[in-house]
Amino acid sequence: MFEQQIINGLTLGSVYALIALGYTMVYGIIQLINFAHGEIYMIGAFAGVTMVTMLGQGFFVSITVAMLVCMVLGVVLERVAYRPLRKSTRLAALISAIGASIFLQNAMMLWKGPQPVGFPQVINDAIYHIGPIEVSKVQLIILATSAILMAVLNYIIKYVKIGKAMRAASQDYDTASLMGININRVISFTFAIGSALAAAAGVLVGMYFNSVAPLMGVMAGLKAFCAAVLGGIGSIPGAMLGGIFLGVAETMGIAAGFSTYKDAIAFTLLIIVLLFKPTGLLGKPIQRKV
Amino acid sequence: MLMEVNDLHVSYGAIRALTGISCTLDKGEIVALIGANGAGKTTTLRTISGLIKPAKGSITFKNMDLTKMPPHKIVAAGISQVPEGRRVFPDMSVMENLEMGAYTRKDKGEIKESLNNVFKRFPRLEERKHQLAGTLSGGEQQMLAMGRALMSKPEVMLLDEPSMGLAPMLVKEIFEIIRDINKTGTTIMLVEQNAHMALSIADRAYVLETGEVVLSGQAKELANNEQVRKAYLGED
Numbered sequence A: 001m002f003e004q005q006i007i008n009g010l011t012l013g014s015v016y017a018l019i020a021l022g023y024t025m026v027y028g029i030i031q032l033i034n035f036a037h038g039e040i041y042m043i044g045a046f047a048g049v050t051m052v053t054m055l056g057q058g059f060f061v062s063i064t065v066a067m068l069v070c071m072v073l074g075v076v077l078e079r080v081a082y083r084p085l086r087k088s089t090r091l092a093a094l095i096s097a098i099g100a101s102i103f104l105q106n107a108m109m110l111w112k113g114p115q116p117v118g119f120p121q122v123i124n125d126a127i128y129h130i131g132p133i134e135v136s137k138v139q140l141i142i143l144a145t146s147a148i149l150m151a152v153l154n155y156i157i158k159y160v161k162i163g164k165a166m167r168a169a170s171q172d173y174d175t176a177s178l179m180g181i182n183i184n185r186v187i188s189f190t191f192a193i194g195s196a197l198a199a200a201a202g203v204l205v206g207m208y209f210n211s212v213a214p215l216m217g218v219m220a221g222l223k224a225f226c227a228a229v230l231g232g233i234g235s236i237p238g239a240m241l242g243g244i245f246l247g248v249a250e251t252m253g254i255a256a257g258f259s260t261y262k263d264a265i266a267f268t269l270l271i272i273v274l275l276f277k278p279t280g281l282l283g284k285p286i287q288r289k290v
Numbered sequence B: 001m002l003m004e005v006n007d008l009h010v011s012y013g014a015i016r017a018l019t020g021i022s023c024t025l026d027k028g029e030i031v032a033l034i035g036a037n038g039a040g041k042t043t044t045l046r047t048i049s050g051l052i053k054p055a056k057g058s059i060t061f062k063n064m065d066l067t068k069m070p071p072h073k074i075v076a077a078g079i080s081q082v083p084e085g086r087r088v089f090p091d092m093s094v095m096e097n098l099e100m101g102a103y104t105r106k107d108k109g110e111i112k113e114s115l116n117n118v119f120k121r122f123p124r125l126e127e128r129k130h131q132l133a134g135t136l137s138g139g140e141q142q143m144l145a146m147g148r149a150l151m152s153k154p155e156v157m158l159l160d161e162p163s164m165g166l167a168p169m170l171v172k173e174i175f176e177i178i179r180d181i182n183k184t185g186t187t188i189m190l191v192e193q194n195a196h197m198a199l200s201i202a203d204r205a206y207v208l209e210t211g212e213v214v215l216s217g218q219a220k221e222l223a224n225n226e227q228v229r230k231a232y233l234g235e236d
Helices: A002-030 A037-053 A059-085 A090-112 A137-159 A161-171 A173-178 A183-209 A216-231 A236-255 A259-276 B041-048 B071-077 B094-101 B108-121 B123-127 B138-150 B168-183 B195-201 B219-224 B226-231
Strands: A127-130 A133-136 B003-012 B015-025 B030-035 B056-061 B079-082 B156-160 B187-192 B204-209 B212-218
Touching: A002 A037, A002 A133, A002 A137, A002 A161, A002 A183, A002 A216, A002 A236, A037 A059, A037 A090, A037 A183, A037 A216, A059 A090, A059 A183, A090 A216, A127 A137, A133 A137, A137 A161, A137 A183, A137 A236, A161 A173, A161 A183, A161 B094, A173 A183, A173 B071, A183 A216, A216 A236, A216 A259, A236 A259, B003 B041, B015 B030, B015 B041, B015 B212, B030 B041, B030 B168, B030 B195, B041 B079, B041 B156, B041 B187, B071 B079, B079 B138, B094 B138, B108 B123, B108 B138, B108 B168, B123 B138, B138 B156, B138 B168, B168 B187, B168 B195, B187 B195, B195 B219, B204 B219, B212 B219, B219 B226
Parallel strands: B030 B187, B030 B204, B079 B156, B156 B187
Antiparallel strands: A127 A133, B003 B015, B003 B056, B204 B212
16 A cells, blocks of 8 residues: 555655746745746646647647646746836735735636636546556656656756756856846746646646646645745755655555645645754755855 | 946945946956945946946946946946856856856857866866866855856956955966956956055056045056055055
8 A cells, every 4th residue: 555655645746846846946046935826837727628628639739738828827927926026025026926826816716717627538547557556547647747847847957058047047146147147038937937837737637636726726836835845945856855755745644544634734744844954855054145 | 448437326225335436448458446345346346237227327338338238238248247256156067157157159169169268277177167166165266257257258357356265375376367368358347455466467446435436547656656555555
């Protein structure tokens, strides 16, 4: 049973990780907790559902379109809700983020109604047996898609020019612009990438649980935020690790009989980890700027 | 005249940092801005680089008004800066730091050529090209910051306190390198608290006090000026 729970936990955890990456990347560059990120994930899920139900598309096209839609949405969100407040206090931008979050939830409820919408089966529910473990095809697709997306992200951050610029900007914002890096473009790019990953997570979750809802981003967003902080906010490997860690812990908790408290597990873990490692698992000690 | 700073006023909230700085930079020169802490030297450089927008005044560089341009366009126009405290990207390798310096350039061959020039000038950077910049010593970080600024192939290089926190031997070495960079065709504006070193390599200098230019002239003359000797060269 233990191995089975690990697989289930990895599935859930890789989705948390995809969402957590967006929080951590944005925080890394502009020190903003993008509280509307959960809503981007939700809108990604709805974009996926729309592609499947209204346009009859399969998994690949649906997830790609959802990612593209949310890329644009993320960039627009930053332009409208955060950029005008760049020079204000951090609290102002945070309040704007909460406002954007509430706005997007309600806009979606206005359009689709508050009830959950079914996500039709796009992948047949074949189940594979590997020894004692059962893995469904959907789980495999979630694991593979997440792994591919994270590998691509890793490649961009490590080797592509704009990815390196992201790292430079997150280490030293002013100096990055002294290199000739267009910071606004880097920020837009960061929002685009983070939002695309969240959209992918939304489609994967919709497919996994066969339903999407306008408020689905609230708890998922909060938990992914916990995962990002748990791993060390601002750290990309930290967000991946934090997400996986949280997913596995939550699944284990449910298996141990605490399913009523499953949502509390993330927050309990967060408190415990932060007590011992205030900057998160892979977070660095806070750097003094000389 | 390559660059002209005219009547620059900068405030941080209610604090007035610059109250009418004017200075010029001719092609091929080394110009030093000297003065005590808080005189406005760093603010002047940061305003030239576009990190701070002035309340009043203009900075003209080859018919462009830099005060209306964002920092990345100013770099592309040919002005790069070695910031105070070196500010290398600590979690990036030496090589990646240098690549960031060439961010505005496209031609891979030319970038490679600049990289070779930087390595020729600073062989230690080549030895440590895969090392994280945060693990370098202070002197090496200063060299990296200078190499990084050279990677944009600048016409003008702004240097902010290159001697800060370095051992006297290294300070001498860094200043020799600055002189050499200037000889190979880069115009230099240098901000220093170490007035003695600055005046020894500069052609001209401006003395700043509380946001204003109080004295200016040939570096040699200033080095012999009674007032400068007392206030900045520690002689009585």
